[in-house]
Amino acid sequence: MEYKQAFSNTCDFLSKINDPGKVASYIPELGSVDPNKFGVHLTTINGESFSHGDFDEKFSIQSIAKVLSLVLAYELEGEKLWKRVGVEPSGTAFNSLVQLEHDKGIPRNPLINSGALVVCDILVDHLKNSKQTFIEYIRKVADNDSINYNEKVAQSEKEHGYRNAALINLMKAYGNIDGNCDEVLDFYFHLCAIEMTCAELSRTFMFLVNDGIDPFTKEKIISTEKSKRINTLMQLCGFYDEAGEFSFKVGIPGKSGVGGGIIAVLPEHFSVAVWSPPLNEKGNSYKGMRFLEMFNQATDSSVF
Structure with a gap:
């Protein structure tokens, strides 16, 4: 072509x-x-x-980075991943609390915010020094050692990430988040700041x-x-x-x-x-x- x-x-x-x-x-x-x-x-x-x-x-x-975090989590977790997150289109806003509560804390798919937070929870559990290990993985996939986080963007996300905090705490209440919510959120905000x-x-x-x-x-x-x-x-x-x-x-x-x-x-x-x-x-x-x-x-x- x-x-x-x-x-x-x-x-x-x-x-x-x-x-x-x-x-x-x-x-x-x-x-x-x-x-x-x-x-x-x-x-x-x-x-x-x-x-x-x-x-x-x-x-x-x-959110493009959510694909890359999903790839790594899928490799680490295998088919068990799909017990915690679905594969259906959401049909609602990417940060919907209403849909998440209706689905009892199971996100519709891993590419909306709630689903990506579950993926981040899995990665934080699997990876030692999760943020550093993950950016090294991205550099390998990209074949480029210059890829990095923008710390200003990550901090800005953290300071205004109230809805993401609500999403992860709702899933924690339903038993679909294993780790510390603040640690998982920090990883998520850095993920989005690549x-x-x-x-x-x-x-x-x-x-x-x-x-x-x-x-x-x-x-x-x-x-x-x-x-x-x-x-x-x-x-x-x-x-x-x-x-x-x-x-x-x-x-x-x-x-x-x-x-x-x-x-x-x-x-x-x-x-x-x-x-x-x-x-x-x-x-x-x-x-x-x-x-x-x-x-x-x-x-x-x-x-x-």
Whole structure:
């Protein structure tokens, strides 16, 4: 498939349009980001890459990191993981307390906040020096030793993370959190504060393009079966209560973050990262969603 022209045309078009989205302001460190930033990077399984705009500027990947924490927890915990978190689309806001109470403390899926907190609880239990061990794991997957947490973002998350505190305490009351709530929350806030560029993010997710194996280093990150399940969860649950529309319009697995980033993968073909901070009303990057819809239509890229 020839991607160059479609990539260039889509980026050029979106660079010129007005963005009606709004930068996430409930986390002050995110609210201070320049709303005019727009970067894209696509990496193909054959090693080609295409870049646009602010593709080499680091940003907070936020909930995109939930995919990576899930991959590690799935490796450590195996199928027992699914006794504590479901695999269904939420259909409600990513931080819904009402749904969590209705489901008696079992999150609908691991990519909403409550589900990611359960995953973090598992990792804190398994990993010695959990934050350091986890960032070293991310560096291995990314093949990049420069990946790190943004401590200012983590602190900002902590100072305004009241709803996440409510979620974890509710699950603790239902017996679905084993560890210390404050320790798990601290790990979660750091998880969301990981910084990458579009180029780094696209590169990091190449193992999900290639059945769980990094196509460049040949290192096995996760089994083929588990890789397919992770991609399925991204397809079904990667965009909160806009997941159905994303599947309908874009048709490939992906995950968004309120920092304005989106990662999407077409198995056996490419990984693409988009960053544009203003979010639509569902909490997903407005231009990021538009890019993926337009690019995939132009290239007929879909898992369906």
